[in-house]
Amino acid sequence: MQKIMIIEDDSAIREELVLLLKNEGYCPFPVVDFTDIPKQAKQLCPDLILLDIGLPGQDGFSLCADLRRSGAFPVIFVTSRDSNLDEVRALSLGGDDYITKPYNVPVLLARIKAVLRRGGGALEAPDVLESQGLRLNLTKGIVSAGTNSVLLTRNELQILACLMEHGGGIVSRENLIEMLWSSRIYIDDNTLSVNVTRLRGKLAELGLPDLIKTRRGMGYQL
Amino acid sequence: MTFGEFLSNRLGRVFIQLIFAAVAAFFLVATGTQAGIILLLFLVFLLVFAATQLSDFFRQKSRLHELEAIMERLDQKYLFTECVPMPKELYERKIFDLVRRAGRSMIGTVSDAQTAQREYREYVEGWVHEIKTPITAAGLICRNTEDDIRRKLTRELGQIEAYVERTLFYARAESPEKDFIIRQTVLSELAAQAIDHHRALLMQSGIRVEMEELEQEVFTDSKWVIFILGQLLQNAIRYRGENPVVSFSAKKFGKQIHLTVSDNGIGIPEYELPRVFDRGFTGSNGRSRGGSTGMGLYLCKKLADCLEIGIRITAKEGRGTAVTLCFYHA
Numbered sequence: 001m002q003k004i005m006i007i008e009d010d011s012a013i014r015e016e017l018v019l020l021l022k023n024e025g026y027c028p029f030p031v032v033d034f035t036d037i038p039k040q041a042k043q044l045c046p047d048l049i050l051l052d053i054g055l056p057g058q059d060g061f062s063l064c065a066d067l068r069r070s071g072a073f074p075v076i077f078v079t080s081r082d083s084n085l086d087e088v089r090a091l092s093l094g095g096d097d098y099i100t101k102p103y104n105v106p107v108l109l110a111r112i113k114a115v116l117r118r119g120g121g122a123l124e125a126p127d128v129l130e131s132q133g134l135r136l137n138l139t140k141g142i143v144s145a146g147t148n149s150v151l152l153t154r155n156e157l158q159i160l161a162c163l164m165e166h167g168g169g170i171v172s173r174e175n176l177i178e179m180l181w182s183s184r185i186y187i188d189d190n191t192l193s194v195n196v197t198r199l200r201g202k203l204a205e206l207g208l209p210d211l212i213k214t215r216r217g218m219g220y221q222l
Numbered sequence: 223m224t225f226g227e228f229l230s231n232r233l234g235r236v237f238i239q240l241i242f243a244a245v246a247a248f249f250l251v252a253t254g255t256q257a258g259i260i261l262l263l264f265l266v267f268l269l270v271f272a273a274t275q276l277s278d279f280f281r282q283k284s285r286l287h288e289l290e291a292i293m294e295r296l297d298q299k300y301l302f303t304e305c306v307p308m309p310k311e312l313y314e315r316k317i318f319d320l321v322r323r324a325g326r327s328m329i330g331t332v333s334d335a336q337t338a339q340r341e342y343r344e345y346v347e348g349w350v351h352e353i354k355t356p357i358t359a360a361g362l363i364c365r366n367t368e369d370d371i372r373r374k375l376t377r378e379l380g381q382i383e384a385y386v387e388r389t390l391f392y393a394r395a396e397s398p399e400k401d402f403i404i405r406q407t408v409l410s411e412l413a414a415q416a417i418d419h420h421r422a423l424l425m426q427s428g429i430r431v432e433m434e435e436l437e438q439e440v441f442t443d444s445k446w447v448i449f450i451l452g453q454l455l456q457n458a459i460r461y462r463g464e465n466p467v468v469s470f471s472a473k474k475f476g477k478q479i480h481l482t483v484s485d486n487g488i489g490i491p492e493y494e495l496p497r498v499f500d501r502g503f504t505g506s507n508g509r510s511r512g513g514s515t516g517m518g519l520y521l522c523k524k525l526a527d528c529l530e531i532g533i534r535i536t537a538k539e540g541r542g543t544a545v546t547l548c549f550y551h552a
Contacts, residue, residue: 010355016362054351080354083347084403084445102358102383105365107418174373174425181421184414186431190465 001027005046038070053079106182145206172219346393380422402443410436416451432469440549453518458485484544490537499523
C-alpha cells in the first residue's frame with residue numbers, strides 16, 4: 001500500500017482526509033506533531049506528502065525546501081492561498097503539484113493518482129476490466145464478449161466502466177453523472193439516457209441485450 | 223506665457239512709471255533744465271526700465287519652463303512641490319512654503335488612504351483564505367452523508383465558495399497592485415477548470431455543457447480568466463430557461479481568438495445591454511429572479527480590462543445571451 005503523509009493543521013480536514021484516503025486504498029499517515037517534520041518524513045519514507053502551506057509557526061515553503069533536502073518525496077501543496085505568486089513559489093521549490101482549497105474530492109484524488117503514477121512504483125490503473133463475461137479495454141475503448149467486439153465512444157466507455165467497477169451494484173443516475181463530470185464529460189440527464197440506450201444497442205450486438213438493467217427510481221445495474 | 227500676457231499683467235507698473243517720468247519732466251522744466259537734457263534723461267530712464275522688464279520676462283519664462291518640465295516628468299503629479307527648487311525671492315518663498323504645506327497635508331492624506339486600502343485588501347484576502355479551510359472541511363465531511371443530502375450541501379457549499387471567490391477578486395480588481403502572471407494556456411483547460419469549480423451548481427440545475435473547438439492557445443492569466451468564465455457560468459445558471467444549455471466555443475479572427483460563452487436562457491432586453499457592465503446594475507432580470515448584485519459582469523469587465531481582453535455581450539430577450547472574450551493569440 002502506498003504511504004501518504006498528511007501535513008495539515010486543521011484537525012477536521014486531517015481526519016476526513018485520513019478516512020478518505022483509507023477508503024481509496026492508500027495508507028495515510030497524519031502528522032500531529034509539527035516539530036521537526038523532515039525527520040518524521042525520513043523515518044516514514046512516504047510515497048507522497050500532502051503539505052498545507054499555512055502551518056502554525058512555520059512557513060510551508062521553507063518546510064518544503066527542508067523536506068526536499070531530507071529525501072526525494074513527491075510533494076503536493078494543498079493551500080487556501082491562491083495568489084499566482086504563491087503558486088510559482090511552491091512549484092519552483094520543487095512541489096509536484098499545487099491544489100487550492102476548497103478542492104472537490106474527485107479532483108484531489110485524481111491529482112494524487114497522477115503524481116503517484118509520475119513518481120513511478122505506482123500500481124498502474126487496470127487497463128482491462130472484466131465482469132460477467134464482458135471484457136472492457138479502457139485504452140482502446142473496445143468491449144468484447146467471447147470473440148465479438150464493438151468500439152465504444154468516450155461517453156459509453158466511461159458509463160460502462162463505472163457500472164463494471166461497481167461490480168453488479170446499483171449506480172444512481174446522479175452518481176453516474178457526477179462520475180462522468182469528473183472525467184470532463186459534461187452530460188445532462190437526457191444525454192445520459194441517450195448514451196445508455198446506445199450502449200445497450202452495442203451490447204445487444206455482442207449478444208447481451210439485457211446486461212444493463214434499469215432499476216426504476218434507483219439507477220442502473222449490471 | 224507670451225510677452226503680451228506679461229506686459230498686460232504689468233500694465234499698472236508701466237503706467238505708474240510713466241506718471242513718475244511725466245512728473246519728473248514737469249519738475250525739471252519748471253526748474254529751467256534744457257529740453258535736450260530732459261530728453262536724454264528720459265531716454266536713459268526708458269532704456270533701463272525696458273531692460274529690467276525684459277530680463278524679468280525671460281527669467282520668469284525660463285523658470286516656468288523648468289517647472290513645466292519637472293511636472294511633465296513626474297509620475298505622481300501631487301508630489302510636485304516636493305521636487306521643485308526653492309525660489310530665491312522672499313515673497314515667492316513664503317507663497318511656496320504655504321503651497322508646500324498644503325501639498326504635504328495632501329500627500330499624507332493620500333498615503334493614509336492607500337495604506338488603508340492595502341490593509342483592507344490584505345484583510346479580505348486573509349479572511350478569504352481562512353474561510354476556505356472550514357469550507358474544505360465541510361465538503362469532506364458531507365461526503366460521508368447520504369447521497370441526497372450530500373448533493374444539496376455540496377451545492378450550497380459551491381454557492382458559498384462562489385461568493386467568497388467574488389469577494390477575493392473584487393478586492394484584487396479594485397487594488398492598484400495587480401497580481402497576475404501571463405502564461406500560455408489552452409482554452410479548453412480554462413473552460414474545464416471553470417466548469418469544475420461550478421460542477422455542483424451546474425449539475426443540479428440540469429444544464430448541459432457543450433465545448434467546441436477549444437484546443438487553441440492564448441497568453442493570459444488563467445486564474446483571472448477562470449474566474450471570469452465562472453461568473454458567466456453563474457449567470458447562465460441563474461438566468462436559465464427550459465432545457466438549459468451553455469456552450470463554450472472559440473474562433474480565430476486574424477490575430478485574435480474569440481471565446482464565446484453562450485446560453486439559451488432568458489436573455490437581456492436590448493435597451494439594458496449597454497449598461498450590463500456597470501457596477502451594481504441589476505436590470506429587469508435581476509429584479510424578477512432576485513439574488514442579483516450587479517457585480518458579476520462589472521467584475522468581468524474590470525478584470526478583462528486589466529488583462530487587455532476585449533469583452534462583448536449580445537443577447538436576445540427570451541432566446542439567450544452570449545458573451546465573447548477576445549484574446550490576442552499565442
